[in-house]
Every structure is written in structure tokens, then in C-alpha cells.
Amino acid sequence: MEQIKQNTESFASTIYLNNLIGAQVIASNGIVIGTVSHVTLSRKKMQLEGIVVVSRNLFQSSLYIDRTYFQKLSTAAIVLTIEPSVLLKGRKVITFEGQIVGKVTNVKREEQTNEIKTLNVKPKLRKPFTLSPENVKYFGKSIILEEGVDVPKTKVF
Amino acid sequence: MSQKPRSSEIQEKTALANAMTSDDILGKHVIDPEGEFIGIVDCIHIDSQSIDIMGLSVDKGFLKKGLVIGRDYIDSITPYAVFLSIVPSHNIKGMTVFDADGHTVGKVTAVHLQSGENAVEELKVSRGIRGDEVQISPEQIAFIGHNVFLSEKWTDTTMQ
Numbered sequence: 204m205e206q207i208k209q210n211t212e213s214f215a216s217t218i219y220l221n222n223l224i225g226a227q228v229i230a231s232n233g234i235v236i237g238t239v240s241h242v243t244l245s246r247k248k249m250q251l252e253g254i255v256v257v258s259r260n261l262f263q264s265s266l267y268i269d270r271t272y273f274q275k276l277s278t279a280a281i282v283l284t285i286e287p288s289v290l291l292k293g294r295k296v297i298t299f300e301g302q303i304v305g306k307v308t309n310v311k312r313e314e315q316t317n318e319i320k321t322l323n324v325k326p327k328l329r330k331p332f333t334l335s336p337e338n339v340k341y342f343g344k345s346i347i348l349e350e351g352v353d354v355p356k357t358k359v360f
Numbered sequence: 361m362s363q364k365p366r367s368s369e370i371q372e373k374t375a376l377a378n379a380m381t382s383d384d385i386l387g388k389h390v391i392d393p394e395g396e397f398i399g400i401v402d403c404i405h406i407d408s409q410s411i412d413i414m415g416l417s418v419d420k421g422f423l424k425k426g427l428v429i430g431r432d433y434i435d436s437i438t439p440y441a442v443f444l445s446i447v448p449s450h451n452i453k454g455m456t457v458f459d460a461d462g463h464t465v466g467k468v469t470a471v472h473l474q475s476g477e478n479a480v481e482e483l484k485v486s487r488g489i490r491g492d493e494v495q496i497s498p499e500q501i502a503f504i505g506h507n508v509f510l511s512e513k514w515t516d517t518t519m520q
Binding site for chain 2: 226227229230231232233234235275277279280281282295297298299300301302341343344345346347
């Protein structure tokens with residue numbers, strides 16, 4: 204194939220865009236989020252801008268993730284630098300002492316970034332409440348709260 | 361004439377009041393540092409000579425193999441749960457192994473630990489339809505989270 208180019212990057216190190224379709228998308232913690240269904244390009248900058256990710260989970264809507272969150276790109280997978288905070292929905296919330304206080308029902312972000320503004324938590328037999336990221340000690344397979352964070356008390360009646 | 365309690369008796373009573381009983385531990389959730397619920401405390405193992413707690417048995421659920429955790433891996437015991445200081449390496453079984461470029465290498469079928477410890481000695485990885493199995497050493501592993509990431513690109517020559 205004849206090549207007409209000015210930049211010095213070798214053709215062999217590039218990837219065909221259509222080969223990204225169907226690639227797995229892996230979060231920074233190793234969770235496979237889904238597969239690439241579409242790739243978006245910037246008309247002005249003429250470069251890859253982001254990807255649309257379709258989840259295996261039928262109840263999870265598609266996600267658009269922009270290139271600033273890409274760590275690695277290959278035809279097999281795109282590895283992200285983040286765990287998308289929207290995926291915290293449904294995760295258990297536990298106190299510093301291990302008491303289960305509820306599940307995350309909604310994640311409010313700073314505009315459309317991955318930064319968490321607040322988390323809405325729905326417990327059983329308690330009023331729903333809101334947490335800020337400062338209340339959270341660790342975002343893992345469960346969300347562990349900092350010591351001393353107040354949560355609503357159990358209401359039986 | 362009533363006797364004043366001796367200071368050692370007061371200390372003993374205070375220590376007993378602050379102590380935990382088996383009821384405080386049995387049936388509690390066991391949680392790893394990632395916040396994963398491993399199971400519930402089934403048994404407490406006590407050394408018959410020193411009368412020290414050696415560890416806990418964890419019931420991981422119906423039809424799942426139990427786990428024994430040594431006391432050195434217990435971080436804290438709270439009114440609601442037992443927190444571990446380690447992520448049990450047995451949990452790696454079933455995880456997908458990705459190479460440094462995100463290519464799927466296979467699934468972990470067996471985890472070999474260094475004797476008596478939580479440190480991984482070797483992972484056996486099944487390559488699926490291809491039918492073959494490869495061994496991964498700890499030096500090849502970059503990161504273990506929800507799945508395993510290798511530190512290098514995987515090629516067929518990597519198997520040798």
C-alpha cells in the first residue's frame with residue numbers, strides 16, 4: 204500500500220477504527236463494563252473523541268466515555284483510567300463498622316465528568332439519605348463509610 | 361464488715377466487661393478490604409495449649425467450599441462484622457486474565473498459594489476453546505482487581 208503522510212508515526216502502530224467496534228471496555232479496577240458499539244470523532248480536531256459502550260447488563264444504559272479516560276487502546280480492549288461512577292448504582296453501602304445501611308440508588312456527578320457530587324442511598328426501613336464523597340472511606344465492591352458518619356436510624360413504624 | 365474489692369478484681373471485671381464472647385463473633389459477616397462480603401463466621405479456632413484464638417472458619421454459602429482465616433489476617437472485629445486485612449487469594453479463581461494490552465488470556469481455574477499464606481505461588485489459567493492451560497507466576501501479574509492484569513503482552517511464546 205502506498206502511504207501519503209507527514210507525521211513520522213509508523214502505519215503499523217495505528218489501529219483501524221472499525222476494529223475497535225466490539226472491543227471490550229475494562230475499568231481501572233478490572234471490571235468489564237461492556238463492548239464498544241460506536242466510536243466518535245471530532246470534526247474540528249479530526250481525532251478520536253470517545254466511545255459508546257454497550258453493557259452486557261440489559262438494565263444498564265449505554266455509556267459515552269471520552270478519550271481523556273483512556274489508559275490503553277487496542278483492538279482487543281480499551282482500558283480506562285477510571286471506574287465509571289455511574290456504575291456505583293446498586294452497590295451496597297456499609298458503615299465503618301460493617302453494618303449494611305442501604306444501596307446506592309443514584310449518583311449525581313459534577314456536570315458530566317466522572318467526579319461524584321453526591322450519592323443517594325436507599326436503606327430498608329429507613330429514610331433515604333444522601334452522602335458526599337467525603338463521607339466515603341473506600342469505593343470498592345461495597346462502599347465503606349468513614350468512621351463517625353451519621354446514617355438515619357431504623358424505623359419499624 | 362464488708363471488704364473493699366481488690367484492685368486486681370476490679371481490673372478483671374473491667375477486662376471482662378470489655379471482652380467479646382463467641383456470640384459476638386459467630387454469625388458475623390466477614391468483609392475484605394475491598395468491601396466484598398466473603399461469608400459468615402462459622403467457627404472460632406482456639407489453640408488448646410495457649411488458649412489463644414488461632415483463626416476463624418468462614419461459611420461462604422450453600423455448596424461453596426469454606427475458608428479458614430488465620431488471626432494474623434483479621435484486621436478488626438466490630439459489632440456488625442469481622443474485617444480482614446487481606447483479600448483472600450482463593451477469590452482469584454474464576455477471574456479473567458487480561459494481558460497488558462487488554463487481550464483476554466483465559467480464566468483462572470486454580471490458585472496455588474505459598475504454604476499457609478495468602479501469597480500466590482502460581483495461577484493456572486484455562487485458555488477456553490483452545491483447551492490448553494498455562495501457568496502464571498506472580499512476577500507476571502501487574503494487578504489483581506475484579507480480574508487479573510498481566511504486566512506484559514501475551515503471545516504464544518510467553519507460554520514457554
